[in-house]
Amino acid sequence: MSILVTGATGFIGREVVRNLLDAGRGVTVLARLGGGRSAFERVSAALGDVPHGSDLRVVEGDLAVRDCGLAPADWRWLRATVDTVVHCAGDPRFEPEVMAAYVAGHIDGPIRLLEGLAAGHLAHWAQVSTAFVCGHRSGTILERESDLGQAFNNTYERVKLDAERAIRATGLRVGVDVRVFRPSIVVGTAPPTAGGRPSNLLFTFIRALAALARRDGVHLRIAAAPHARFNIVPIAYVAAAVVDLAERAEASGATIHLVVRDAPTQAAMLRAIAEQDVRFDDTTAARLLAGSAVEPPRLSPDAVHRLVDQALVADTALDASAPLLEPIKSRS
Secondary structure (H helix, E strand, O other): OEEEEEOOOOHHHHHHHHHHHHOOOOEEEEEOOEOOEOHHHHHHHHHOOOOOOOOEEEEEOOOOOHHHHOOHHHHHHHHHHEEEEEEOOOOOOOOOOOHHHHHHHHHHHHHHHHHHHHOOOOOEEEEEOOHHHHOOOOEEEOOOOOOOOOOOOOHHHHHHHHHHHHHHHHHHHHOOEEEEEEEOEEEOOOOOOHHHHHHHHHHHHHHHHHHHHOOOOOOOOOOOOOOOEOOEEEHHHHHHHHHHHOOOHHHOOOEEEEOOOOOOEHHHHOOOOOOOOEEEOOHHHHHHHOOOOOOOOOOOHHHHHHHHHHHHOOOOOOOOOOOOOEEOOOOO
8 A cells, every 4th residue: 555645846745755765655646747847757856866666656636626637547546555645735825816726725626635535445644734723823722722713814824724624524524534733834954845935934034144143243133022932843853743643543533733842932043933922732742752763853052053054054955866756657
């Protein structure tokens, strides 16, 4: 059996695929055409080199179009081979230009994929959402909390919560276990895609501050909320935790915050973000990952220094060397 990953060309999805391949798992990737490149070419560019002998296949599809853009033969093959879906795909723009396509990609398409694969061997659906479905709230946000009537800062937050609720309801109806992962702001060396934009903006900000700090007589005044939490989390932790918990029986039906529990304040990080002090409860994540090989993230001063060093590396471009992938052939 294989794990199907959506969004493998994005920031989180590509790291999930790499972790699965490193663990020796069979992985099928659902990807669409884009930028004049085939699905295979896009996945190849995103992943870079993969180990020889990796069990990796690419299926062309698009969650925002009718029937997920899948041919009947591909539907039959996926139903016969996929028992777990890790759903990382989504449009990360805060405010979409076309709402119908945005909803189709976040909600309608994933529901159709879930329903279609439930007719086969699908047992687990891991939904990668965001901790910021909490909307415009402050204080400690509990993992079990969902729609509390909160206001939202943007359309993205609202639609991600709508997607969680719709996927959970569909899973209950068709008999597929759904678990939801909610990372905070994911950081690390990111691709120049929309999904990597928050991390790249942070790194650009760090580089700008470093450049200004080297100038004599320059003084900075940054508007910030000094005591508010700086809710970032390393990509390595997020990807490893998703892979570890995507099929674990103990995580069945859970909602899991993938966050730094002791996130530093803005004053400690010397970074400017919106004036909103949020602390995310991660009791479920801590309990399920206790004793596993996935270490909880810590933003100690040393960790922050390493993050700054990573941001200051001159060349953060993706390795575009030719990967060792086999494109999927049509099956009847």
